[in-house]
Amino acid sequence: MSKVRVRFAPSPTGNLHLGSARTALFNYLFVKSVDGVNILRVEDTDFDRSAEVYVENILEGLKWLGINYDEGPFYQSQRLEIYKKYADKILKEGHVYKCYCTSEELEERRKVALSLGKPPRYDGRCKKLTPEQMKKFEAEGRTATIRFEVGDRVIKFNDLVRGEVKFDCSLIGDFVIIKSNGTPAYNFAAVIDDALMKITHVVRGEDHISNTPKQILLYEALGFTPPQFAHISMILGPDRTKLSKRHGAKSVSEFMEEGYLKEALLNFLMLLSWSPKHDQEILSLDKAVKLFKLEDLSKSPSVFDIEKLQWMNGIYIRHLPVKDLTERCIPFMKQAQYDVNKYAGRQLEEIVDSVKDNLIVLSDIAKYVDFYFKDEPDYQDVKDALYKPESIKVLELFPNKIERLSEFSHESINASLAEIAKELGLKKGQVLKPVRIALTGKTAGPELWRVIRIYGAEKCKKYIEHALKSRKM
Numbered sequence: 001m002s003k004v005r006v007r008f009a010p011s012p013t014g015n016l017h018l019g020s021a022r023t024a025l026f027n028y029l030f031v032k033s034v035d036g037v038n039i040l041r042v043e044d045t046d047f048d049r050s051a052e053v054y055v056e057n058i059l060e061g062l063k064w065l066g067i068n069y070d071e072g073p074f075y076q077s078q079r080l081e082i083y084k085k086y087a088d089k090i091l092k093e094g095h096v097y098k099c100y101c102t103s104e105e106l107e108e109r110r111k112v113a114l115s116l117g118k119p120p121r122y123d124g125r126c127k128k129l130t131p132e133q134m135k136k137f138e139a140e141g142r143t144a145t146i147r148f149e150v151g152d153r154v155i156k157f158n159d160l161v162r163g164e165v166k167f168d169c170s171l172i173g174d175f176v177i178i179k180s181n182g183t184p185a186y187n188f189a190a191v192i193d194d195a196l197m198k199i200t201h202v203v204r205g206e207d208h209i210s211n212t213p214k215q216i217l218l219y220e221a222l223g224f225t226p227p228q229f230a231h232i233s234m235i236l237g238p239d240r241t242k243l244s245k246r247h248g249a250k251s252v253s254e255f256m257e258e259g260y261l262k263e264a265l266l267n268f269l270m271l272l273s274w275s276p277k278h279d280q281e282i283l284s285l286d287k288a289v290k291l292f293k294l295e296d297l298s299k300s301p302s303v304f305d306i307e308k309l310q311w312m313n314g315i316y317i318r319h320l321p322v323k324d325l326t327e328r329c330i331p332f333m334k335q336a337q338y339d340v341n342k343y344a345g346r347q348l349e350e351i352v353d354s355v356k357d358n359l360i361v362l363s364d365i366a367k368y369v370d371f372y373f374k375d376e377p378d379y380q381d382v383k384d385a386l387y388k389p390e391s392i393k394v395l396e397l398f399p400n401k402i403e404r405l406s407e408f409s410h411e412s413i414n415a416s417l418a419e420i421a422k423e424l425g426l427k428k429g430q431v432l433k434p435v436r437i438a439l440t441g442k443t444a445g446p447e448l449w450r451v452i453r454i455y456g457a458e459k460c461k462k463y464i465e466h467a468l469k470s471r472k473m
């Protein structure tokens with residue numbers, strides 16, 4: 001049997017958004033699961049709306065996610081000659097006609113049709129133009145589009161997600177295949193490319209399902225065999241309206257900049273419309289490839305839940321080896337202007353390890369590790385808690401204890417803190433609190449023994465002294 005070939009065909013009219021990323025992901029999961037060929041095609045023939053920055057954003061987003069391609073990127077803007085060749089062919093063979101209606105006229109008629117409760121399809125008025133009428137229009141300066149003659153058939157196809165789908169062509173209306181500026185319309189270019197690129201399965205969003213009958217007609221007219229189709233159901237917001245920024249949906253690059261892990265984002269996206277049979281939720285890309293089946297995609301819309309993504313991100317953060325996590329956190333610390341070189345390799349890992357349980361997204365790191373990078377803490381807001389009479393005693397005793405430690409381990413540090421409590425007849429919390437405030441300027445934070453260990457004896461002593469001195473200021 002010949003190999004499965006799929007394509008992801010984004011239009012670069014905006015950044016890579018979640019819906020498109022999910023389409024790219026499902027194509028990837030499917031094609032990898034059957035050891036097929038994954039193709040990337042940039043559909044950039046809408047010159048008014050396409051932009052190079054969006055192409056870059058899409059390619060970078062896919063690369064960051066780890067969705068790789070075996071062929072491409074191909075650019076439709078570089079294939080105009082090919083579409084022209086097929087346009088000439090189809091013009092010779094029939095099925096199409098020139099249409100001189102302007103967009104204003106079409107819009108006007110569309111409104112009238114809608115107000116009368118009729119389908120707003122093209123009324124076919126240019127179908128039977130005589131050569132004289134055409135000349136007259138051209139003399140008026142009109143440029144023609146080329147329309148495909150649809151006819152009255154019913155088109156049926158078997159959608160791999162939705163089962164049999166039927167379309168009554170009489171509702172479609174003759175559609176444009178070549179725009180008045182000579183560039184191909186989406187349906188025309190997509191069909192030619194899908195055919196020439198030998199695509200076997202078109203896996204795309206449900207918003208394209210109404211294009212499928214038009215494309216099937218074009219396959220037939222051009223003498224190509226249509227591929228199989230699978231239309232993925234839409235993603236909705238929690239209020240069941242079209243997904244938008246309002247629901248926390250951003251572009252892939254924005255999720256990346258905020259510090260979502262690609263592993264979490266992929267895992268989250270794959271569960272929008274798909275669930276593996278055993279309902280396991282935490283799934284790596286490789287694992288998903290092993291379990292994925294197009295037939296298991298759900299027909300009903302999926303609901304985007306930002307809290308679920310955040311939960312998942314936290315899980316992935318906590319499962320990353322600390323070295324890897326630290327590497328991923330460094331750009332966010334640098335962005336917050338922290339001098340990460342202040343700490344040697346392992347120490348920086350310990351810093352990240354000490355706060356990792358608090359992180360929902362990697363950019364959160366900045367607010368949890370700030371004190372590690374400040375010169376000396378400021379006690380203005382925590383004075384009352386810091387300078388209680390028994391706290392002073394703790395601060396006075398602490399440096400001696402720390403000095404005598406031969407090693408800075410979890411156990412030895414905690415043992416000396418316990419000794420202070422015992423010697424002064426205080427509860428554990430009465431010791432931990434002032435020491436924490438003196439060292440960090442904060443009433444809450446990472447486990448204290450970790451802070452002490454990362455600081456080392458010298459810095460601890462310096463800060464305690466600073467706290468005791470600041471009392472008199």
Ligand code: GLU
Binds near residue numbers: 009043203204205
């Ligand atoms: N360029 C189209 C889009 O971005 C692709 C549709 C298709 O996959 O056929 O929506």
